[in-house]
Amino acid sequence: MPHEVMKDIYLIRVPLPGNPLKNLNTYLIKGAERSLLIDTGFNIDSCHEALIEGIAALGVSLDDLDIFLTHVHSDHTGLIGRLKTEKNRIFISSTDLLVLDRFRSALRWKDIEEQSIKYGFSEEEIHENRSTNPFKNYLPPKNLEIEPIEEGFIFKIAGYNLVAISTPGHTPGHMVLYDEAFGILIAGDHIIFDISPNITRWSELQDSLGDYLNSLDKIFKLHVRTTLSAHRNPNGDVRERITELKEHHMLRLDEALAIIKTEPGLTTYEIAARMTWSIRAKNWIEFPLTQKWFAVGEAGAHLDHLIQGGLIEEYEENSKLKYK
Incomplete structure (x- = not known):
């Protein structure tokens, strides 16, 4: 069942069967008219059932639920084909949208x-x-309308102003969301507290680890009081964790x-x-x-x-x- 981690921000744990990550922490920000879901889960029935159950428990209609994808990996993007309606919108960084298109080739x-x-x-x-x-097998289908965004895009919802910040490294176009007034960081896979995010080679990046380390420095400068991570235990001291990861x-x-x-x-x-x-x-x-x-x-x-x-x-x- 959903758990309210901050006012109007709910954590829905989506199981990832057979995966060492164990679960995906999706976040639903419930607004008066429209709501925002952050990340989805693999394109498999067990993920879909858990997510739909959580969304329904909050009384939110898919038509009123927009979706932001922190990055291209299929445990975050896989279910968008089952969640897309004619009335909701899906967002991802322009960089990772290109990566997604390439991986479906x-x-x-x-x-x-x-x-x-x-x-x-x-x-x-x-x-x-x-x-x-799993990346290959659980990707979302082609021909979905996904809107590319750039750094600085703001999601204004439920009194929050969540700014998209580019944090390449884990993927070429990974993004986090940050609300300065509330000190909230929705970190995706950029910062995970129980395990170290996988930093791999990408044909789009000459030095993905270098980009990741620079992205960690970028987040270290922010005033963060609450971090919401995408896997395992979602919370922790972000600066302490950045130091550990480096x-x-x-x-x-x-x-x-x-x-x-x-x-x-x-x-x-x-x-x-x-x-x-x-x-x-x-x-x-x-x-x-x-x-x-x-x-x-x-x-x-x-x-x-x-x-x-x-x-x-x-x-x-x-x-x-x-x-x-």
Whole structure:
């Protein structure tokens, strides 16, 4: 059932079955005439049922419910096809709208597979990923009317003035919402308190980790009293958490650099296999493939940042990208 976390702002927990994130924290801001839903859940029945039940419990009609998507990932966008009516509106950053359109193209996934081979994945893993990748499998349908917004767009609802702030890193066009007067930050996946957000490689970004760290600095400067995060425990001290997240990535960078200096000539996949991960698996071989995908992407983001800093070099050998 919905839980009121601030006046007229309700948390609806949407389960994410079989996903280590466990749940999505969606937020519904209930206005006198129109309401705003922030993020949705995977495009699967269990997510849809939980969300619809929460919306109905608040007495809100879908026709009167606009939707803001903090970013492109399918646990946030997946259900928009089931929630869209002729009278409501859906918003996302212009950057992530382009990313969403690309990910709904078979050519994009072909490019990803070709790049993944260069990173060190096997053909067998590529084949298995086609049926297990949640981002790919739970995307919303095409041909939905989604409105692109830019930084500075304001949602005025229930007495709040929520300003969209660009925070690239987790995705190229991730956005948070911030109300300065109330000190509210609706953080999406930019800041999560119980786990570190996955920062992966994106073809749209040269240095996604660098962008993420800069985005953390951007939010650190804001006066935030209440943070509403998209996963796990939604609340915490945002500045303290930003400090922890930056320290976490510094340690990861040091670890990746040490691996390369000890064993130059490894692929991204091989470097990820040697890094430390918080997961219930005895070794790299036992990693679930989806988690391997996240780990290799995150290792790659750290390698890209090291390249930008001039600390390592990337080169191609036998159709594989390697590092020294």
